[in-house]
Amino acid sequence: MIRYKQIQKTIEEPDAVICDVCKREYAADALEIQEFHHVKFIGGYESVFGDGTQVECDICQHCLKKFIGEHCRKTDGAQSESGGFWPPGPTP
Numbered sequence: 001m002i003r004y005k006q007i008q009k010t011i012e013e014p015d016a017v018i019c020d021v022c023k024r025e026y027a028a029d030a031l032e033i034q035e036f037h038h039v040k041f042i043g044g045y046e047s048v049f050g051d052g053t054q055v056e057c058d059i060c061q062h063c064l065k066k067f068i069g070e071h072c073r074k075t076d077g078a079q080s081e082s083g084g085f086w087p088p089g090p091t092p
């Protein structure tokens with residue numbers, strides 16, 4: 001038999017999301033944070049970030065648009081043949 005006791009614990013929950021580029025802070029319950037992009041990867045061999053380097057960055061949609069807005073391909077994701085996976089599937 002295990003007897004349990006009641007205790008109180010403090011937990012952490014997101015309060016805000018801060019863009020690493022513009023430093024703007026968004027409340028955790030703001031719809032805007034659904035459009036944040038979180039980059040997290042480990043650099044591979046010959047990575048410009050360094051082999052084995054952990055890279056993380058949280059970028060708001062406004063800064064991302066400044067970086068890639070003129071270079072990215074924009075389509076309606078619901079009509080995408082590949083469903084957004086890479087590499088894309090064959091095109092008919």
Ligand SMILES: [Zn+2]
Binds near residue numbers: 024059
């Ligand atoms: Zn930003």
